[in-house]
Amino acid sequence: MKQLIFFLFSLYCLYPQITGTVIDTETSKPLSGVNITSGELGTASDNEGRFKLIVQPGKEVTFSHIGYSIISTHAFDGMIVKLKASILPGKEIVIRAGLKEESLQRSASSVTVIDALSIKRIDGNHFQDVMESIPNFNAAGGTSRPRYFQIRGIGERSQYFAEGPPNFSVGFVMDDIDLSGIGMAGLLYDLEQIEVFKGPQSTIFGPNALAGLISLRSKEPNQSFTANIRLTGGTDNIQRLNGMVNIPLGETLALRMALESGSGDGFRTNKFLNKTNTNGRNETIVREKLLFVPTENFNTILTFFHAKLDNKYDTWAPDNNEYLFTYTNQQGIDSQETNAFSLRTNLSRKNLNATLIVSQSETDLIHAYDGDWGNDDYWLHPPYNFDPNVTYWNYEFYDRTDRNRKNQTMEGRISYGDVILGYHTKSLEEKDNASGWLYGGDASLAQSKFNFDVSAVFAQMERNISEKIIVLANVRKETNKLKYYGTAIDFDWDVEDYVNLEPVAFEISHNLLGGKLALQYFMRNGINVYGSVSRGYKAGGVNQHPFLVAENRPYDPEFMTNFEIGLRRYTENSTLHFSAFAGKRMDQQVSISSQQTVGDPNSFIFYTANATTGSLSGFELDGTFKLNQTLSISGSLGILNTHVEAFTFESDAGITTTFGNREAAHAPKYTGILAVNYGGENGLFTRVELLGKDKFYFSDSHNEISDLYQLLNGHFGYDFGNWSIKFWGRNILNTRYATRGFYFGLEPIWNEELQDHEYPDKKYVSFGDPVYFGVTVDYNF
Structure with missing residues (x-):
């Protein structure tokens, strides 16, 4: 190097x-x-x-x-x-999330950019509304809003208590604020664009970008007074109020403020509680941006961000019914409150540029759920016949985790011409307070604390070396340190009192190296052909179970080498991007969950190890074509092949289970979308889109799979003067499709011969949103 x-x-x-x-x-x-x-x-x-x-x-x-x-x-x-x-x-279109701003047309990376117009066309209110348009992209359910993402088959599917530190394969950043693993706050009002980088991005974004990164950037203040108000109403009691105002404050200052507030019932009917809002959402986001430009060579932008998602959670049912009925008797919660700011300062002097980025955030999350998904009356009827008066205990399980995360980042860059040098520091603290059936039933109350510190230096150089050929090379050297401290208590029936378990204190550190080498060839007809090889990494971690021996507690970083070739072509009437890739995962981290106690649906333990290697390959294609002045078509297609080598683990005392030797979890073989857009000079506009996704494995711990599915979305509307009205519908064909799946023993089936209950393993799925319609009215001042 x-x-x-x-x-x-x-x-x-x-x-x-x-x-x-x-x-x-x-x-x-x-x-x-x-x-x-x-x-x-x-x-x-x-x-x-x-x-x-x-x-x-x-x-x-x-x-x-x-x-x-x-x-x-x-x-x-x-x-x-x-x-x-x-x-x-x-x-x-300009990519803004990298080490420097660059034209999308000239980029040597696989990146999907969804600009403000595309967000509006897709009827995007939250990131989950637009993510289906991204090839080889998936998300895991199990939360009120998606916050665990997979790119090209790599990414986490959950972060329950005791599942490990806040290390993520897919990063999530909003206005320079790191929200990885807590991306529920990804509402899209007043956004400039979304950038989704695919493939290892560790050189630019560090340890949270082994698979890629999602960057959301809101619109910046300007020197013109503008304002907008948007009202939305729809089925499922959907109500939204959005507002924005941009105010010049003299010649050097400008302020932009945006508010987004919305609610909905959540598409579920709880038959026991006789309520239709036990899965409801109540979400508010406030953003303020202040731009200061005292000279043409200096500018700074300060962003304040507040998000409060007071969401409930109630999506699972023992009968997997497609009528979206639930039977829980205890209210689930999946809430998030984030307060954050970021400061970006730029100074330029001829060929010399300097950038300083500082961010700080604090987030409080609550994730709580009724773990048996039922109630006493439900379990009393056949085929369960579970009577607490006979068993002398209630089939009742409830888990709750209160999580607090504080995150500070600082990054400085200096560029001279096409050479960039920089440093990055990050300090993250995450504390959990949990209650329920923890550590496989070995504890009932527990606390944990992670401290994750990162320091890194990086460099990038880009040069023309011959006829229309540009070479780009970058490298990142990083040191990260992880400290963990955990305590737990359990009820000891022998002494009829709570007893303290042995506390766990553990510390690891790693030195990591990532980089990228790319070549580009620019042809006269506007074609950019590129090829690259990159190395990315994901930090190691600590297993939290208090009874593990020391040598089984830590696991090492994971690395990936990725080879990629691509082509971009932009003309006045069309855009085209094609990329093909092949990657090899070394020391692959495999996350295993295993139910420990029959008759206890919450008695899971979580364990992560560097168990195996893996590979992935495929291609991505997206483009647009303008048929005439009013009609255009657009679409994308992702083809993905993944493989995880066989690995073994102890699923129960003395029982060894082998998994792997198949595709990765949440890695469908194809994803795609095709859309037709019409925009007439008379103000009429419409869009119809059809998207599809192949079946995929739900987990590394079992072999249950989803069904493939297709969804139909669309809208039509009319622009007149400062007004706009739009009628829209999503999942118009009312398709049932799974976003998350488990396989375990939940239902207490009565066995007449044994005169006892059995708990057979079974597949359980959580469905995505059904059909819903609405109308949105915009007014621009």
Whole structure:
């Protein structure tokens, strides 16, 4: 790696360069993504219109951009080029979550960008509404809103108490605030765009990006007064109120405030409690952004973020009924409250740029559920015949975890030309207070505390090395330290009192190295062909069960090497992105859950080990095509093949079970969407989309699978002046599809011959939202 960096730096110094800026003739604003060529050499302007080109002064250089007239002129250092719009200029999509802002068209990464217009077209209110449009992307149910995601078959499916530290394969970031594992707050009102990076991104984003990263970025303040109010009503008692105002505060300050508040009953009917809102949502998000631009070379943006999701949770039923009835007698909770801020400061001076990013957040979560999914009356009837007056105990189990997470991050970057150097620090503390049937029934009350500290340095270099070929190399060296302390108590029937279990204190640290090498070839017809090899990592962790021996408590980091080739082509009427990939997972972390006590549906233990290796391969395709001025089609397709090598674990005392030698969990072989959009000059608009997903395994701990499914969504509406009205529907065909599945012994089936209850293992599933309709009204001031 050192030799590669030295080689690229030498190339950087040897070749002559000219620099300049491209601006719009009418507005004098910089233009990004302008294609700049001289003979066989080429480059593009960045987000501030600046460019560099390896060419001798005096050579002829051509500048072209969709929607602008092409011009040619002689090169000189410091040149300012003005382009004149010839037709309506197309909006250039810019990736903002990486080490530097870059045009999507020129990116050497597999990234899906969903901009504000696409969010509106998909009727996106929450990230879960748009995630189905992302190829090779999946999410696990089991929460009131998705917060555990899988990219290309890699990612967590839960984080129950005692399931391990807050290490995630898929990161989730909103306005530079790290919300990995707590992405329920991903509401989409007033968002600029969503960026989903696929494949290892550890060099840029650290240990939470082995599989990829999700970045949500809201709209920034500007110097124009604007405001919006949006009202939504729908079936299932859906009610939403959104509002936004952007206020200039002089020539150097601007403020943007957004509010999103909504509620719904949750699509379930609890037959025992006779309620329709036991799975309800009540969600509020407030965001304030302050932009300060005292000079053209300096700007800073401060973001305040408050989210309160006072959600209930009641989705499971012993009979897996498709009428969405539940029978619990204790209310489930899945709530989240987050308060956070981020500060991003940029300073530029000619070719030198410096960026400082600071964030801090505190989140309180409650996850509680009725673990038997029933009530005394339900279990009293056949085939259960469970009578507490006969058994002398109630079939009643309830678990609750109160979690507090504090997270601080700081990152600094300095770039000179195409060379970037930076550092990153992170300090995370997560504390749990839990009650119920914990550690497989070995404890009834427990507390845990994780401290996760990360420090890293990174570097990136990008250079033109020959005819239209660009090489990019980056590297990240990271040290992370994890400290764990846990206590627990249990009721001892011999002494008829609570007793303390032996506390657990454990500490691990690792040095990790990740990097990426990419080559790009830019063709004259607007095609970007790229190939890359990257190495990513996921931090190691600690198993929490108090009775484990010391050597079985820690597990090591996981690493992945990924090879990728891709192609992007953008024209005035179409976009196309294709990527093919193959990855190898080393020291793969396998998370196992096992029920320990017959007749106790909550008596699970969790254990993670570096049990095996794995592989993945496939391709992704997405694009749009404009048929005419009013009609367009868009779609995406993901094909995925995964394999987990066989591994063994002790599922019960003295019983060894072998799993693996199959596909990874939550890794469907295909995902896809096809949509038709119409937007007439008379203000009428409509969209119809059909999405599909293949079957997939629910878990690494059993071999139960889901069913494949297709969903139909759509809307139609009318824009008139400052008003817009839209009628929409989701899951219009009312398809039942599973988002999470378990396999264990829950139901106490009465055996007449044995004169006792049996608890046979069975598959249980939780369904996604059924059909629902609504209307949304917008007014722009």
